[in-house]
Amino acid sequence: DSGVTQTPKHLITATGQRVTLRCSPRSGDLSVYWYQQSLDQGLQFLIQYYNGEERAKGNILERFSAQQFPDLHSELNLSSLELGDSALYFCASSVGGARIQETQYFGPGTRLLVL
Amino acid sequence: QQPVQSPQAVILREGEDAVINCSSSKALYSVHWYRQKHGEAPVFLMILLKGGEQKGHEKISASFNEKKQQSSLYLTASQLSYSGTYFCGTEERGTGNQFYFGTGTSLTVIP
Numbered sequence: 001d002s003g004v005t006q007t008p009k010h011l012i013t014a015t016g017q018r019v020t021l022r023c024s025p026r027s028g029d030l031s032v033y034w035y036q037q038s039l040d041q042g043l044q045f046l047i048q049y050y051n052g053e054e055r056a057k058g059n060i061l062e063r064f065s066a067q068q069f070p071d072l073h074s075e076l077n078l079s080s081l082e083l084g085d086s087a088l089y090f091c092a093s094s095v096g097g098a099r100i101q102e103t104q105y106f107g108p109g110t111r112l113l114v115l
Numbered sequence: 116q117q118p119v120q121s122p123q124a125v126i127l128r129e130g131e132d133a134v135i136n137c138s139s140s141k142a143l144y145s146v147h148w149y150r151q152k153h154g155e156a157p158v159f160l161m162i163l164l165k166g167g168e169q170k171g172h173e174k175i176s177a178s179f180n181e182k183k184q185q186s187s188l189y190l191t192a193s194q195l196s197y198s199g200t201y202f203c204g205t206e207e208r209g210t211g212n213q214f215y216f217g218t219g220t221s222l223t224v225i226p
Contacts, residue, residue: 035216108156109156
C-alpha cells in the first residue's frame with residue numbers, strides 16, 4: 001500500500017459524458033501527478049500539481065482538466081468522453097516537486113471504460 | 116519524446132542476469148525506473164540524476180550515461196519476483212518538467 005488513494009476504482013460511462021477522478025496523496029506529499037495508461041499509447045504523463053499550482057503539463061487533452069485543492073487532494077476532470085479515453089488513470093504523489101526528481105508513489109488507479 | 120526501451124521482452128531462468136536499456140533522442144535531466152506487475156500500479160525503483168551516476172540496491176542497479184542520453188537497468192541473479200514490465204521515465208532538459216515513459220520491457224522469470 002503506497003498511501004495514495006484513488007476513487008472510484010472502476011467507472012463505466014457513455015461517450016459524451018463527463019467524469020471526475022479523485023486522488024488523495026500520501027500524508028505530507030505536496031505534489032500530485034496524473035498518468036494515463038492505455039494499451040495503444042502506453043503510460044503517459046498528463047499533469048503535475050505542486051501545493052495547489054500547476055507545475056508541469058504533459059500530453060493532456062483540452063477536454064481534460066485537473067486541480068489540486070487546499071487540502072492537497074486532486075481531481076482530474078474528463079469531459080466529452082470518447083471511446084479512446086478508456087484507460088487506466090493513475091495518480092502519484094511525491095514529497096516535493098520543484099522538478100520531477102522525486103520518488104513518486106502511485107495509487108491503485110481508476111479504470112475508466114467509455115461505451 | 117518517448118524514450119525507446121530494449122529489449123521489448125525477455126524471458127529468464129531464475130538466477131540469470133538481464134540488462135534493460137533506455138534511450139532518448141533528447142538531452143536528459145534525470146531518468147527514473149519503475150516496475151509494474153500485471154493489474155497493479157507502477158512501483159518506483161530508482162532515480163538517476165547525474166551523468167554517469169549508478170545507483171542500486173541489492174541485485175538491481177542502474178547507470179545513466181548523460182552524454183549518450185541512455186540508461187541501463189541491471190538485474191542480477193533474477194528472482195521470480197522480478198517478473199513484470201519495466202518502464203524508464205525521462206525528464207528532458209529545458210522542457211519545463213516534461214516527463215515521458217518508455218515503451219516498456221516485459222520481463223518474465225521462470226523457475
